[in-house]
Amino acid sequence: MKGKTWLFWGGLIAAAGGVLFQTSYDVQDLEEKLAGLNRKIIHEQESIQVLKAEWSYLNDPTKLEQMAQSYLALHPTEPRQYVAMDLIPMRPADAVPPPAPALPGQPGAAPLPPMVRAPGTGTSQVASARVPAIPNNTAAGIVPASVPAAAKPLPMEKALERAAVVVPASLPSGGGLADPAPRVKPSALIPGAARAPVEKTPERAATDRAAGKLAPNAPTAPNRTTEVATRPMPPSAAPVPAPKAAAAQQPYQPKPTDSLGLLVARLGANR
Amino acid sequence: MSGYDHGGPAGYGQPGGGSGGGVPGSPGSTYVPPPAPSPYQQPPQQPPAKPRTSLAVALEQSRYRLLVTAAVVTTVFTAISVKLAMATLFAGGGEPRQHVALEVDTTTTNRADIVDRNGNLLATSLVTQSLFADPKLVSRPEEAAQKLVSVLPDMDYKDLVGKLSGDRRFVWLKRNLTPKQQAAVHRLGIPGIAFEREERRFYPAGPLTSHVVGFTGIDNSGLAGMEQGFNKRLTEDPGTPLQLSLDLRLQHVLKKELTATVQEFSAIGAAGIVFDVRSGEVLAMVSLPDFDPQDPTGLNPDTLFNRATLGVYEMGSTFKIFNSALAFDAGRIRPSDMFDAKNPIKIGRFTINDYHSLHRALTVAEVFQHSSNLGSVRMVQQVGVAAQKAFMTKMGFTKPTGLELPESGWPLVPNPWREVNSYTISFGHGLSVSPMHTVAAAASVINGGLFHKPTLLKRNSDAEIPTEQVVSRQTSDLMRRMFRFVVTEGTGKSADVKGYVVGGKTGTADKQKGRHYQKNSRMSSFLGAFPMHDPRYVVYVLVDEPKATAKTYGYATGGWVAAPAAGRIIKQIGPLLNVPTVDENSPEILNSTFLNAAGSTNWQQSLPPVSAPPPSKGSTVASFPTQTKPR
Numbered sequence: 012m013k014g015k016t017w018l019f020w021g022g023l024i025a026a027a028g029g030v031l032f033q034t035s036y037d038v039q040d041l042e043e044k045l046a047g048l049n050r051k052i053i054h055e056q057e058s059i060q061v062l063k064a065e066w067s068y069l070n071d072p073t074k075l076e077q078m079a080q081s082y083l084a085l086h087p088t089e090p091r092q093y094v095a096m097d098l099i100p101m102r103p104a105d106a107v108p109p110p111a112p113a114l115p116g117q118p119g120a121a122p123l124p125p126m127v128r129a130p131g132t133g134t135s136q137v138a139s140a141r142v143p144a145i146p147n148n149t150a151a152g153i154v155p156a157s158v159p160a161a162a163k164p165l166p167m168e169k170a171l172e173r174a175a176v177v178v179p180a181s182l183p184s185g186g187g188l189a190d191p192a193p194r195v196k197p198s199a200l201i202p203g204a205a206r207a208p209v210e211k212t213p214e215r216a217a218t219d220r221a222a223g224k225l226a227p228n229a230p231t232a233p234n235r236t237t238e239v240a241t242r243p244m245p246p247s248a249a250p251v252p253a254p255k256a257a258a259a260q261q262p263y264q265p266k267p268t269d270s271l272g273l274l275v276a277r278l279g280a281n282r
Numbered sequence: 283m284s285g286y287d288h289g290g291p292a293g294y295g296q297p298g299g300g301s302g303g304g305v306p307g308s309p310g311s312t313y314v315p316p317p318a319p320s321p322y323q324q325p326p327q328q329p330p331a332k333p334r335t336s337l338a339v340a341l342e343q344s345r346y347r348l349l350v351t352a353a354v355v356t357t358v359f360t361a362i363s364v365k366l367a368m369a370t371l372f373a374g375g376g377e378p379r380q381h382v383a384l385e386v387d388t389t390t391t392n393r394a395d396i397v398d399r400n401g402n403l404l405a406t407s408l409v410t411q412s413l414f415a416d417p418k419l420v421s422r423p424e425e426a427a428q429k430l431v432s433v434l435p436d437m438d439y440k441d442l443v444g445k446l447s448g449d450r451r452f453v454w455l456k457r458n459l460t461p462k463q464q465a466a467v468h469r470l471g472i473p474g475i476a477f478e479r480e481e482r483r484f485y486p487a488g489p490l491t492s493h494v495v496g497f498t499g500i501d502n503s504g505l506a507g508m509e510q511g512f513n514k515r516l517t518e519d520p521g522t523p524l525q526l527s528l529d530l531r532l533q534h535v536l537k538k539e540l541t542a543t544v545q546e547f548s549a550i551g552a553a554g555i556v557f558d559v560r561s562g563e564v565l566a567m568v569s570l571p572d573f574d575p576q577d578p579t580g581l582n583p584d585t586l587f588n589r590a591t592l593g594v595y596e597m598g599s600t601f602k603i604f605n606s607a608l609a610f611d612a613g614r615i616r617p618s619d620m621f622d623a624k625n626p627i628k629i630g631r632f633t634i635n636d637y638h639s640l641h642r643a644l645t646v647a648e649v650f651q652h653s654s655n656l657g658s659v660r661m662v663q664q665v666g667v668a669a670q671k672a673f674m675t676k677m678g679f680t681k682p683t684g685l686e687l688p689e690s691g692w693p694l695v696p697n698p699w700r701e702v703n704s705y706t707i708s709f710g711h712g713l714s715v716s717p718m719h720t721v722a723a724a725a726s727v728i729n730g731g732l733f734h735k736p737t738l739l740k741r742n743s744d745a746e747i748p749t750e751q752v753v754s755r756q757t758s759d760l761m762r763r764m765f766r767f768v769v770t771e772g773t774g775k776s777a778d779v780k781g782y783v784v785g786g787k788t789g790t791a792d793k794q795k796g797r798h799y800q801k802n803s804r805m806s807s808f809l810g811a812f813p814m815h816d817p818r819y820v821v822y823v824l825v826d827e828p829k830a831t832a833k834t835y836g837y838a839t840g841g842w843v844a845a846p847a848a849g850r851i852i853k854q855i856g857p858l859l860n861v862p863t864v865d866e867n868s869p870e871i872l873n874s875t876f877l878n879a880a881g882s883t884n885w886q887q888s889l890p891p892v893s894a895p896p897p898s899k900g901s902t903v904a905s906f907p908t909q910t911k912p913r
Contacts, residue, residue, distance in 0.1 A: 056390050057409045067403035067486030072534035088857045090781040095862050 391481050393502055394516045395523035396495055396509075398530045399565075399740045404495050405509065405575075407502070407520075408484045410458040411477040413467060416451055419474030423447040426472045430455070433466040446474075457500070458482045483509075485575040490533055493588040494526065494567055494687070494738060497575035506578070506586065508738065510688045525740045527563035532556050535854045536566045540823065543847040544570055547828035547838060553589035553717050556855065557820040559725035559811065561741050562734025564685070564718075565819070565859075567591075589826065592689040594714040598791030599653040599840065600724070600809045601710030606650055606764060607727045608673045609661045610757040617646045617760060618881030621660040629702050634659055645881045650764045651772035653788065655709040662708040670707065671699045676752050677723040678733070679715050686738050691716045710791060717807075721822045724809050728765060728785075728817045731758045763877035766814040771879070777810050777845040779853045781863030783871060785817075786810030786848065788840030793827065803827045808844035812852055813861060815874040821855075823848045 079085060391407035398404055420426050423446035431439050434456060445453045457480065459467065464477060483498045485491075496507015504510035512524055540552040556566040573585040587593065609615040620643045626635040636655050640648075649657030662670055674680065682690040694714035696703040706712035718736060726733035731753040741747060753761075765785030768774045773788040789807040792799040807824040811817045823844040830838040856863070864871055869885075876885035 053390050060391070060406060061408055063403055064406050064408060064484050064486050067406075070402070071487055071490065072531055073490065073538075076534070076538075087854055090779060090853065090856055090863045093781075093857060093863050095864070 412457045413455040532566035549828040551826035553824040555822040559729040594691040598710040598789040600789030605708045621657045623656040658708040667704040766875040767877040773841040777849040783813040785814035790839040806840040806843040810848040
C-alpha cells in the first residue's frame with residue numbers, strides 16, 4: 012500500500028516534470044520562432060521603407076514630366092478645359108423626365124468634379140454598350156452582379172476599335188450627335204479643344220449609371236436583364252423617351268470642334 | 283565617585299556599586315582618582331574584585347556580543363527578505379523577459395520621415411550597412427585589401443592595406459554600402475571584417491525641396507532647413523512623419539518656371555513662394571540656385587543660401603502695396619485723390635524722382651498702376667512717419683517671420699526712422715525684408731485684413747488659425763481692386779491668366795553694392811494673387827539680377843521678367859489647386875474687382891473698361907511701356 016502511494020506520487024511528480032519540461036521546450040521553441048518573426052518584420056519594414064523611397068524617387072514630378080513629354084502626347088491641363096457646373100445651361104423644360112429615385116450606395120448624379128478619369132472607365136461603358144450587336148459577347152455573361160456597368164475589362168485598343176464600328180449605328184436619331192468621343196484614343200494627338208469631350212465621357216457614364224438607366228444606345232434585352240437584376244429597385248423611370256429627347260435636342264446643334272457645345276448637348280440628351 | 287559610573291555598559295562592570303565598595307578594604311591606599319579617568323584603565327587597579335566578578339564580566343561580554351551579532355544578522359536577513367519580496371512579488375514574479383511581437387506600423391529607424399501635404403515622401407531614413415574591420419583579426423592585409431578593391435573599385439588599395447595592418451581594434455572601411463555591395467563583400471568571406479547597421483538620410487525629391495527640407499550630417503543630425511529646425515521632434519518621435527504644408531506638384535511647377543526665367547534672363551538667382559492666404563500655409567517655396575541635399579558638402583556655399591527666407595532685400599515697388607494700404611487704412615485718402623507726380627521732392631541732400639515721370643498729377647489708383655515714386659512719397663507725407671512705422675511693425679517687417687526654418691532673416695530696419703526713411707520706404711527702399719515677409723504681409727492686405735503667421739507645417743482642417751486684424755475690410759477690398767487694376771491696365775499685364783482673375787504688383791529695386799545703388803543690377807519681382815474676387819493664393823516671384831534680352835526690348839523690370847513667370851505659374855497651378863475658372867467680365871466679378879484710373883469702383887458707369895487705356899508716356903522704374911504688349 013505504502014509502495015503504491017509512493018509509486019502514485021512518484022508517477023505524478025514524474026509526469027508533472029515531464030509536462031513541465033515539454034512546456035518549457037515548447038516555450039523556448041515559440042520564443043525562437045517569435046524572435047525570428049520579429050527579425051523578419053524588421054527586415055520587411057526596412058524593405059518597405061526602401062521601396063517607399065524608391066517609389067517617391069521614381070515619382071519625382073520632374074522625372075514624370077520628362078517621361079510624359081517623351082512618351083505621351085498629353086499636355087498639362089489648362090484652365091479652359093474646366094467648366095463650372097453653373098455655366099452649363101439647363102435643358103428645356105419639356106425634355107425633363109421624372110427624376111429617377113436616388114439609389115442607395117450610388118454616387119450622386121449631379122456634382123461630379125471635373126476630373127480626368129482613367130480611360131478604362133469610359134472603355135468599359137463602351138464595351139457594354141456594344142452588347143446587343145454581338146450577343147455572345149463575354150460582357151453580358153460575366154458582368155459581376157454588383158457592378159452592372161463595369162464589363163469585363165477588354166483590352167483598350169480592341170474595345171475602341173469595335174466601338175468605332177458599332178456606336179454610330181446603334182445611336183438613336185440624335186440629330187447629328189454622332190459621338191466622336193469613343194473613337195478618340197486617349198493618347199491621340201489632338202489638342203485640348205477636341206480632347207475635352209473625351210474627359211467628360213466617364214462623367215456622363217457615371218451620370219447614367221447613377222440615374223439608374225442604360226446608356227442610350229443600348230436599350231436592348233440582354234443588357235437590361237443584367238441591369239435590372241442588379242438593381243435593388245426596378246427603375247420605373249428608366250425608359251427615356253429617346254426620340255423626344257432627341258427632338259428637344261435639335262436647337263443645340265454644336266459644331267464638332269465646339270467642345271463645350273458637344274458636352275452640353277450630350278448632357279442634355281442623356282439626362 | 284560618580285565619575286566611575288559614567289562609563290555605563292562599556293565599563294567593566296563594577297557590581298559593587300562602583301569603586302566605592304572595593305576601595306575601603308585597602309587601608310593606607312594612596313589612591314587618588316584621576317580627574318578624568320578612562321574606564322579601560324580601571325581593571326588593573328581593581329585586583330581585589332577580580333575573582334568574584336570575572337564570570338559576570340564574561341557573561342556580560344558575551345551577552346553584548348550576541349546582541350550585536352543578532353542585530354547584524356537580523357538586519358542582513360531583513361534586507362535580503364525585502365529584496366526577495368520585491369524581486370519576486372513586485373517585479374513580475376521573476377518571469378523571464380517577455381517576448382512580444384513587434385508593432386507592424388512602427389518604424390525601425392531613429393529619425394522620422396518628412397512628407398509633403400499629400401503624403402509624398404520628402405526625406406526618409408534608410409538602413410544601410412557600413413563596413414568596418416578589426417585589423418588584429420585580419421591575417422593577410424594585402425590579400426584582404428586586394429579582394430576588397432576587386433568588389434569596391436572606388437576604394438584605394440594602399441590606403442586599405444594601411445588601415446588593415448594597423449594596430450587598432452576598430453577601423454571604418456566604408457560607410458553606407460548598397461545592398462549589392464554588401465552582398466559582394468559578404469561573399470568574399472574575409473575574416474576580421476564585419477558590417478555595422480547604420481542609417482542614412484535619403485531625399486527622394488532631391489533638389490526640388492532642398493531649401494525647405496534641408497539636410498543632415500553623417501551622424502544624422504539636422505544641419506539645415508526643417509531637418510535642423512525640427513531635429514528634436516524628428517528624433518524623439520520617429521514613428522510619425524512630419525507633415526509639411528508644401529505641395530510637391532506646386533513646388534515642381536514653381537521651380538520649373540523659375541529655372542526657365544533664370545535661364546532666359548541670365549539671372550544669378552531667383553526665389554518663389556506660393557502662399558495660402560486663408561491659412562498662412564506655404565504651399566511651395568523655391569530658392570535658386572539650389573543644391574542636392576544628398577551631397578551638400580563641397581559645393582558653392584551660395585547654393586545653400588535661401589533667398590526666400592534668409593535673404594533680406596529692398597523690395598522696391600511691391601512695397602507700394604503696403605504704402606497704399608497704409609494710406610487707405612489711415613482713412614484720409616481715397617483712390618480718387620490726386621497727388622502731384624511732376625515735381626521732384628527734395629529732402630536734405632536727396633532728390634526723389636520718378637524714372638519715367640508722367641509729368642502730371644496722378645490719382646492713387648494711377649500711382650499704384652504706374653508705380654510712381656513721387657505719388658507714393660506724397661501719400662506718406664499725408665499719413666506721417668509715426669503711423670507708417672506703426673503700420674510696418676504691424677505688418678511684421680521689424681522682426682523675423684516666425685517661419686519654422688532656422689534660416690529666417692532679420693529685416694534691416696532704419697534706426698532712427700526719420701522722415702527721409704519714411705519717404706524711401708514708401709516706394710520700397712531703405713527697409714530690407716525677406717520675400718517671406720512681403721508675401722505674408724501682402725496676403726493679409728488682400729484677404730480681408732487678417733494677418734496669418736506663415737507656417738511650413740500643414741494645418742489640421744479643424745485647427746484654429748492664429749490671426750490678427752491688421753487692416754480694415756474696406757481697405758482690403760480697395761487693395762484687391764488695385765491689385766486687379768495693375769494686371770488689367772498696369773505694369774503687370776503679362777501675369778494675367780484668363781479665368782483666374784489675377785491681380786498683383788510688380789517691383790523693381792536697384793541693388794545696393796557697398797554704399798551705392800547700381801543701375802544695372804536689380805531685383806525684379808512680382809507679387810500676384812488669384813482669384814481677386816475672393817483671393818486664395820499668393821504667388822511671388824523674385825528674380826535676382828536679370829539681364830534684359832532683345833525680346834523684352836531692353837527691359838529687365840518686374841513687369842517684363844517676373845510677371846510673365848508668375849502668369850505661367852498661375853496657369854499651371856490653378857487647376858491643381860482646384861480654383862474654379864470664372865468669366866472676368868461678368869457683373870459679379872466686376873462688382874468686386876473693378877477699379878479705373880480715376881479711382882472709381884463703379885464699373886457700370888465706366889463701360890467699357892478696357893477701351894480706355896490710361897495715357898501713358900512711358901513708364902516708371904518698375905514698369906514697361908504699355909504701348910507694346912509684352913509676350
